[in-house]
Amino acid sequence: MxxxxxxxxxxxxxxxxxxxxxxxxxxxxxxxxxxxxxxxxxxxxxxxxxxxxxxxxxxxxxxxxxxxxxxxxxxxxxxxxxxxxxxxxxxxxxxxxxxxxxxxxxxxxxxxxxxxxxxxxxxxxxxxxxxxxxxxxxxxxxxxxxxxxxxxxxxxxxxxxxxxxxxxxxVDVPMPKGGAVGIDMGVARFATLSDGSDLAPFNSFKRHQTALRKAQQSLSRKTKFSQNWKKAKARIQKIQARIANARRDYLHKASATISQNHALVVLEDLQVGNMSRSARGSVEQPGQNVRAKSGLNRSILDQGWYGFRRQLDYKLAWSGAHLVVVPPHNTSRTCPECGHVAAANRRSQACFACVECGFEANADHVGAINVLRAGHARLACEVSGAARPPAAGTHRSDSAAADGCR
Structure with a gap:
């Protein structure tokens, strides 16, 4: 090809x-x-x-x-x-x-x-x-x-x-290696795979946030368009370029590892723009928890989920594998054992405990398993020519929680 x-x-x-x-x-x-x-x-x-x-x-x-x-x-x-x-x-x-x-x-x-x-x-x-x-x-x-x-x-x-x-x-079309895997994207964990493994977040912006803030404060004290102002602006550009390069390098390494070891990858179709929308509201209807939501939005945008999906797409094609994207609705609220769907199943950002059968596990791992099952269901519908299975509900990405139930 x-x-x-x-x-x-x-x-x-x-x-x-x-x-x-x-x-x-x-x-x-x-x-x-x-x-x-x-x-x-x-x-x-x-x-x-x-x-x-x-x-x-x-x-x-x-x-x-x-x-x-x-x-x-x-x-x-x-x-x-x-x-x-x-x-x-x-x-x-x-x-x-x-x-x-x-x-x-x-x-x-x-x-x-x-x-x-x-x-x-x-x-x-x-x-x-x-x-x-x-x-x-x-x-x-x-x-x-x-x-x-x-x-x-x-x-x-x-x-x-x-x-x-x-x-x-x-190039010759290679034979894909490995099996199928579902991936649940998050903030506390960058990616949780259905096989139980996970990738820790890199948080490139968070690592350079202090240096960037000091550089921006220094720029604000300079006379606009002066020589010192231009030097301070160039310093900010270098820090921002360092943030972007570190994030891009991490995403390339993570996507390359996954694409080389799996023949089928199922990913959530996350709407990052909607998830990172400001909660400030208007003057007539001000929002709630604005500071906490802005911090969550910063963490979401710091992950680079869209870049990760884009890189997975073409790297899987290069290795002869496939990428399937499914809706994220209820992936972390559905019990993988009995199939019961309820918001109460997710006790916290990290803990999943089914109210119907009592099954307990990490919520991210449960979400990855359900993502993989949704991908298999979508492929089966496409092969048979039937309509795609509908999905209902809303799924929010993890913000900050430790591993396991507590």
Missing amino acids: QRLQAFKYELMPNGEEVRKMRQFAGMARFVFNRGLALQKARYEAGDKKLGYAALCKELTGWRNSTETPWLKDAPIHPLQQSLKDLERAYANFFAKRADFPRFKKKGQRDSFRYPDPKQIRLDQGNRRIFLPKLGWLRFRKSRELLGTVKNVTVSQSGGRWFVSIQTERE
Whole structure:
């Protein structure tokens, strides 16, 4: 089968190369924002939105205009890719997969993409890559790049520049190893598996929270846009990048271990946005336990559940295994022995005790077992062509509780 895979490396540019990359990223951002402003103006005037080809014609006019002749300094393909991103954002909005496109801000996710592999040259032996109007750029080769280059994306994060090289190669479909497993996601335990094992939470943000708070307090005392303010802001960006990198590394290791040892993984379809919604309320109807809920929301977002699910999805496909997603309703309230469903079954965040048959176990382990059974039921319905079994009730993720019943 054909495998598309991206390899990301840190660039080692000099001052001139950094200046050019900042210019190209700024031009790509300018083209995206100008295209979005044009689409909004046409919508307010009652005209139809422009397609990608029409936007590219507008881009040609902008490059030849006396107002923006500096757009010619950037390669044309990355600017066209910004318009393609805008077209994709509109398509996602009308398909109700995303919100309406927003204007990009300087310093936030600065990047530009080269889509034509014919213009890209890769020299792995000397650890360098050639990009149009940038020349040869050196990078830190942390691992061997496999496959044929398809496109290249240059991005900036935490004051450092990176190159992401997407490749394509033919691989044999491997035979999956291991059996089936259900996973219950939580906060006290990051993941509890139906076989009884569990993964402890990493809590990357919590580990760096004190350093981040002090850096933010230092920034608040500086005069805005002064040199000391810029240094303090760069310090905050480095801490935030360290938090994100540590979390991403933990998720990659956890998802790789699970995907390599199981042929079927069943996961809860958690709505993280709903679970981490603020409890502040309004002036007329203020919320309750706002401080406790904000702490829980911080812990939920610190886990990276969506990133874990996304990584499991493609890594299981690479290993020939499958991922099944089921609704989380009542997974921690259903007795795995007698099937009785009741809110009273869950005595606490960690303790499960069935009021019908008296079965006792850890609530997370019970949830993982029920998740696995729901996955088997869904697969059986899909094979037989029957309707999927309905689910009722609401499940909330664990907040903070010790292991076992007490």
